[in-house]
Amino acid sequence: MQDYTNFIDGARLAPTTGQYLETENPYTTKTWARIARSGPEDVDRAVAAAKAAFTTGAWSRLTAPQRGALLRRFAELIVENAEELARIEVTDNGKPLSEMLPQVKKIADWLIYYAGLADKIAGATLATDKPGFMAHTLKEPLGIIAMITPWNSPLMLLTWKLAPALAAGNVAVVKPSEYTSVSALRYAELASEAGFPPGVINVVTGLGQEVGTALTAHPDVAKVAFTGGGAGGRAVYRAASDRLVPVTLELGGKSPNIVFEDADIDMAIKGIVSGIFASGGQSCVAGSRALIQRPLLDKMLPRMAQLAGKIRLGDPMSPETDIGPVATRPQFERIQQCIAWAKEDGATLLCGGAPVPDPAGGPALFVAPTIFTDVRSNMRIAQEEVFGPVLSVIPFDTEEEALEIANDTPFGLGAGIWTRDLRRAMVLSRGIKAGTVWVNAYKGVSQTAPFGGFKESGIGREGGAAMIDAYLQTKTVWLNLTDSVPYAFPQ
Numbered sequence: 001m002q003d004y005t006n007f008i009d010g011a012r013l014a015p016t017t018g019q020y021l022e023t024e025n026p027y028t029t030k031t032w033a034r035i036a037r038s039g040p041e042d043v044d045r046a047v048a049a050a051k052a053a054f055t056t057g058a059w060s061r062l063t064a065p066q067r068g069a070l071l072r073r074f075a076e077l078i079v080e081n082a083e084e085l086a087r088i089e090v091t092d093n094g095k096p097l098s099e100m101l102p103q104v105k106k107i108a109d110w111l112i113y114y115a116g117l118a119d120k121i122a123g124a125t126l127a128t129d130k131p132g133f134m135a136h137t138l139k140e141p142l143g144i145i146a147m148i149t150p151w152n153s154p155l156m157l158l159t160w161k162l163a164p165a166l167a168a169g170n171v172a173v174v175k176p177s178e179y180t181s182v183s184a185l186r187y188a189e190l191a192s193e194a195g196f197p198p199g200v201i202n203v204v205t206g207l208g209q210e211v212g213t214a215l216t217a218h219p220d221v222a223k224v225a226f227t228g229g230g231a232g233g234r235a236v237y238r239a240a241s242d243r244l245v246p247v248t249l250e251l252g253g254k255s256p257n258i259v260f261e262d263a264d265i266d267m268a269i270k271g272i273v274s275g276i277f278a279s280g281g282q283s284c285v286a287g288s289r290a291l292i293q294r295p296l297l298d299k300m301l302p303r304m305a306q307l308a309g310k311i312r313l314g315d316p317m318s319p320e321t322d323i324g325p326v327a328t329r330p331q332f333e334r335i336q337q338c339i340a341w342a343k344e345d346g347a348t349l350l351c352g353g354a355p356v357p358d359p360a361g362g363p364a365l366f367v368a369p370t371i372f373t374d375v376r377s378n379m380r381i382a383q384e385e386v387f388g389p390v391l392s393v394i395p396f397d398t399e400e401e402a403l404e405i406a407n408d409t410p411f412g413l414g415a416g417i418w419t420r421d422l423r424r425a426m427v428l429s430r431g432i433k434a435g436t437v438w439v440n441a442y443k444g445v446s447q448t449a450p451f452g453g454f455k456e457s458g459i460g461r462e463g464g465a466a467m468i469d470a471y472l473q474t475k476t477v478w479l480n481l482t483d484s485v486p487y488a489f490p491q
Ligand SMILES: NC(=O)C1=CN([C@@H]2O[C@H](COP(=O)(O)OP(=O)(O)OC[C@H]3O[C@@H](n4cnc5c(N)ncnc54)[C@H](OP(=O)(O)O)[C@@H]3O)[C@@H](O)[C@H]2O)C=CC1
Pocket: 148, 149, 150, 151, 152, 175, 176, 177, 178, 179, 206, 207, 208, 209, 211, 212, 213, 216, 227, 228, 229, 230, 231, 232, 233, 235, 236, 250, 251, 252, 283, 284, 331, 334, 385, 386, 387
């Protein structure tokens, strides 16, 4: 078993605390590595290294095309090492390798996309209302960005922050989830190998309550980019607003898939089943509510249950596996709690609804793909994010009712609409309060498209060309072209 230290100023560095946390493989339930349990002094060291890189180090002297070139080289190294990185992630979070490997490879697209934007960052020459003056804007990086990331898609969600931030000239201190820290450490080493100067990417591991809080409260941090749960997100938001620094928050969801009578039912069934059960539902954008027009229920429900029953649970490293174990014991307990609520509140269990033994006879925690029908929108199972393989089916009659139910949660991350009626697709996609709407599809994302939440699903967006602005600040420069000083007094 290996001990992993922090990665600070381009090198491995043991935590000042001398303490380590065990990191467990959810499939074997065995500790497979130990990560540094860092404290505020380690955060200080990382921030100091980042500050030096930003203000006086080699990074501060690089041109935008040079930053782009480094991001491209990093993308190459990610692809070359994708198998190793994906296996680390699978070992840590139990998601199937068949999902994590393409996801890790896709990271390269984000790096390349923002590499291409690095040298397109430009201010503007402004028209002014002051004769004899000219004015222009400069787009400048913010400085040190704290990046706090979760366990569900560790490197992808880190890259969504890191690629635009570095393209814009910022530096990073990363706090990965305590459950999935090793991949971020390896990733930072690869960035160093790609040529990023020391201090540009620093990784400090440990607990959210210790490292995360110290980082968000640090006076030199210029922005916090966070993905995770609502409680963590709120804590980060409070800390950042106390210090008046900007945040992006990518939080949870209770995303609906809405199926109308005119839809291609085969497509809708596949979209709904994979939309909730991929990753065992451990996805912020899991399609955890299926809103189905009432006349379709008899036709769709047995087929949804049948398809859910075919999902193969097992060893996440095996190509035969569709869903691995639940990532953590607290998450497993949370899922059981949500299933119990659904039963107590009167939902009807269509399939699943209980833990299943590890198919290989091991100790891993698995939950059967679960579908509840007869769910009403005010039930806890229809309102709370489960972050597990649990689907709530809510019937509706009219388009208006579908829209009302779709918007009837505190969240607004994603939504799927299944219809062949273009008018309906347009009306619904405008009416739904969510950051992403898919029509006759579910869950596609791209580096070219902004992603993020309405309402309690978050603040700000990640992805798309405009998002580089979230890592820049604008400075206006006024030039007096005359030889007199306007507004001076006394004249
Ligand atoms: N939107 C999404 O993609 C995700 C949503 N979730 C939702 O959140 C729930 C809880 O999951 P969990 O992983 O515990 O999510 P958290 O929000 O607790 O964790 C996300 C990250 O934030 C850190 N963190 C936690 N509290 C603070 C804090 N006060 N200040 C700074 N950083 C903090 C965590 O550190 P540490 O891990 O060390 O505690 C982790 O790195 C899930 O059940 C799910 O509903 C979870 C993950 C991703």
